[in-house]
Amino acid sequence: xxxxxxxxxxxxxxxxxxxxxxxxxxxxxxxxxxxxxxxxxxxxxxxxxxxxxxxxxxxxxxxxxxxxxxxxxxxxxxxxxxxxxxxxxxxxxxxxxxxxxxxxxxxxxxxxxxxxxxxxxxxxxxxxxxxxxxxxxxxxxxxxxxxxxxxxxxxxxxxxxxxxxxxxxxxxxxxxxxxxxxxxxxxxxxxxxxxxxxxxxxxxxxxxxxxxxxxxxxxxxxxxxxxxxxxxxxxxxxxxxxxxxxxxxxxxxxxxxxxxxxxxxxxxxxxxxxxxxxxxxxxxxxxxxxxxxxxxxxxxxxxxxxxxxxxxxxxxxxxxxxxxxxxxxxxxxxxxxxxxxxxxxxxxxxxxxxxxxxxxxxxxxxxxxxxxxxxxxxxxxxxxxxxxxxxxxxxxxxxxxxxxxxxxxxxxx
Numbered sequence: 001x002x003x004x005x006x007x008x009x010x011x012x013x014x015x016x017x018x019x020x021x022x023x024x025x026x027x028x029x030x031x032x033x034x035x036x037x038x039x040x041x042x043x044x045x046x047x048x049x050x051x052x053x054x055x056x057x058x059x060x061x062x063x064x065x066x067x068x069x070x071x072x073x074x075x076x077x078x079x080x081x082x083x084x085x086x087x088x089x090x091x092x093x094x095x096x097x098x099x100x101x102x103x104x105x106x107x108x109x110x111x112x113x114x115x116x117x118x119x120x121x122x123x124x125x126x127x128x129x130x131x132x133x134x135x136x137x138x139x140x141x142x143x144x145x146x147x148x149x150x151x152x153x154x155x156x157x158x159x160x161x162x163x164x165x166x167x168x169x170x171x172x173x174x175x176x177x178x179x180x181x182x183x184x185x186x187x188x189x190x191x192x193x194x195x196x197x198x199x200x201x202x203x204x205x206x207x208x209x210x211x212x213x214x215x216x217x218x219x220x221x222x223x224x225x226x227x228x229x230x231x232x233x234x235x236x237x238x239x240x241x242x243x244x245x246x247x248x249x250x251x252x253x254x255x256x257x258x259x260x261x262x263x264x265x266x267x268x269x270x271x272x273x274x275x276x277x278x279x280x281x282x283x284x285x286x287x288x289x290x291x292x293x294x295x296x297x298x299x300x301x302x303x304x305x306x307x308x309x310x311x312x313x314x315x316x317x318x319x320x321x322x323x324x325x326x327x328x329x330x331x332x333x334x335x336x337x338x339x340x341x342x343x344x345x346x347x348x349x350x351x352x353x354x355x356x357x358x359x360x361x362x363x364x365x366x367x368x369x370x371x372x373x374x375x376x377x378x379x380x381x382x383x384x385x386x387x388x389x390x391x392x393x394x395x396x397x398x399x400x401x402x403x404x405x406x407x408x409x410x411x412x413x
Contacts, residue, residue, distance in 0.1 A: 006115040011035075011042070012151065013122045015167025023114070028147060049106050061101045061274065062358030065094050068270045072263060076294060079259040084368070085294045088328035089138055091362035096143030097275075098358070103150060104277055107157045118162045119154065125163055128152040131285035134292045135248035135300075138324035142285070157277040214314045219327055222319025224344035224374070235314070241326075247303065248326055253295035263290060293325055305333045315340040318371075321363045331369050341371040345395070 007022040014034045018024060024042040026032045035042045069086045076085035086093070110117060119125065129152075131142040143149065155161055215236040218225055229237045267286045271279035313334075321343045322328045334341050345364065360383075364373070367387035374395045375381065384390040 008110060008114040008117045010117065010119045010154065012147065013120055013166050015122055016120065018120070022118075025110070027150065045106060048109050049102065054102065057101070057105065058098050059358055061098060062094060064270075064274060065097055066090070066358075066361075068266070069093065071266055075259060075262055075266070079256050080254055080294070080298060082294065082297050083332070084328065085297060085325065086289075087362075088322070088325040089289075089293070091323045091359055092139050094359060094362065096140045099145040099149070100143060100153065100275065100278065102145070103153045104157065104275055107154060107277065111158060116162070117158060117160070118164055119151070120164045120166045121151065122165065122167050124165065125151045125155050128156050128281055131281070131288055133285060133288040135245040135296075135326050136242075138293070138326060140285075153278065156281065215311075217308075217311075217313040217316045217330075219316055219322075219330055220319040222344070225317050225319045228317070237317075238313070244304070244330065245326055248296060248300040249292070251296040251300035251303065253291065254298060255295070260290075297325060297329065301329050301333060304329065305336065308333055308339070309337055313339060315342060318343045320344065321366060322369060323363065328369065331371065335370045341369070343371050343373045345374050345376055 005021065005023050008025060009018040009022050010025045010027060011018070011031050012027045014030050017035065017038060017040060020040075024035065024040065025048070026035055026042045026044055032042065032044065066087075069090055072086040073084055076082045128149075129142060131140070133140065155163065213234045215238055218229075218237050218239045219241055221239055221241075225237070229235075264283070264287070267283060268279070271282045271286075275282055316330060316334045316339060318327065318331075318341070322331050331341050343364070361367075365383045367384065367390060370389040372391045372393060373384065374393050376395065378394060381392055381394075384392055
């Protein structure tokens with residue numbers, strides 16, 4: 001089946017099955033399983049835009065987004081004296097725009113193939129919410145590739161889409177649920193839960209009783225940082241991300257009207273060329289990021305430098321690397337104050353067998369931030385050979401140390 005009819009039903013529910021006078025695009029695994037059980041032919045997203053084309057398409061949009069971010073950076077550096085105001089959040093911007101680009105391409109194909117498109121779902125589908133961007137939401141949750149995001153952007157990208165509410169949302173029996181989980185499942189897991197809580201309390205007490213020799217700022221918590229923290233109770237590890245995000249949100253914003261006009265024109269041109277179905281929504285997002293993040297960076301950075309100089313943390317720790325403008329400013333200020341910065345490893349050994357990602361230069365392979373980068377093997381050192389700012393340490397995989405009977409320790413991943 002590939003557009004044999006001029007009518008398409010996009011199915012996001014298992015409540016009802018369309019008749020055979022239309023093509024069906026199944027959006028969820030339960031829907032696909034239900035259609036297979038009923039021996040109905042259907043399309044999946046892979047049939048509309050094959051995965052083999054996705055890598056090539058994503059690499060292309062990645063190059064265009066990177067070029068656009070650099071243009072915005074240059075304007076901000078010239079008129080605001082702000083460094084990498086947009087590229088510093090390039091990981092999330094590129095991540096979200098890549099998802100939206102895929103949705104856009106799928107909708108382009110469907111719109112050209114079918115005269116009538118219907119969306120069948122058990123609940124109403126609102127328009128994409130107005131994007132809210134500040135230092136507390138730099139991961140841009142208004143974007144994404146979850147089912148609700150696909151439905152949002154399908155509705156916004158297809159003005160003539162007919163939405164049909166089919167059946168009702170099923171509700172699980174609450175009498176056998178505890179917090180959304182069956183009681184017997186919770187009971188089965190309770191020994192492990194209790195054990196972890198005891199270990200947590202023990203660790204807290206150890207820290208309280210242990211003499212502190214210094215403190216470390218944790219910009220990103222995670223497994224690697226937690227292992228380091230548990231092994232060093234004499235150090236105080238402060239999770240400062242939320243606190244610093246709140247201070248950044250309260251920073252004073254610059255006002256540069258000339259820059260406003262030029263940046264908006266650059267954004268309009270880019271969105272009109274690559275995301276014409278969503279250019280108004282994206283322009284709203286862009287203005288939010290510019291006004292609530294970019295214009296506050298300078299004032300926030302000045303206050304941060306004074307706070308960090310007074311606090312004098314021994315180091316800054318990042319579990320996976322600087323993902324956004326806030327985390328990059330923290331790193332740059334630490335560099336100026338000669339405070340060591342450490343990035344742990346995000347990926348695992350499996351990534352050596354994957355194609356390079358367009359996101360690599362914005363995270364682990366960022367070569368513009370001065371730091372010590374932990375890596376797993378010598379193979380990874382090649383990414384940093386041309387950067388004098390990155391010192392690498394081959395740590396290998398981290399192991400959790402656990403004592404066994406008889407006092408002999410063993411290593412367990």
